[in-house]
Amino acid sequence: MGETFVGLGSITAPSGVLVLGMASWIDYWPEFGQPLSERARTVAAEGGGHLHEWLCEAVAVPAAAGRPLTVRGATSPSPFDGEQTIAVLEIGLGLPWPDGRDPAVPVLLGDLPVDRCGMVVGDAAGLDAWTGIDGKSTDGLADVTYRGRHADQAYARFGGERITRHGYDGPRGWLRGATGQE
Structure with a gap:
């Protein structure tokens, strides 16, 4: 059975390092030593890969800095309720393939456990400012957006x-x- 990919939008990575991580643990990385961005930068410099520290897990990859990167997802039925869920993310990193590598073959960089709080895709340096649900805002302000199946109800x-x-x-x-509202 072939996968069908659907467009999910685009993202930018001004630092040149893109991270996919478990949302509920993103803000815990500094408690275990280096911030997420430093660890991600090291892994991305080696071509990308999996990061793990206690319950914190992420995948970091090099990406073209500051330009929109296309994000697509493939769905499959959830084993829990049969509803379609995102099973695979595909992100165009905006970088040339290394010599000798077949660009038609995907590169598996790691897998992450399902996180009930969701997954986050973002710039490594930007994710260092993630404060979590109970965290204090770094600038006293907050940007909030919502999307997905229940966005209209929200x-x-x-x-x-x-x-x-x-x-x-x-x-x-x-x-x-951005607007100066409080």
């Missing part, structure tokens, strides 16, 4: 503005730091 309940990026309408939410 909008009906909580409101928010359409966030426009690169000339395209994105998710709804609030950009507190």
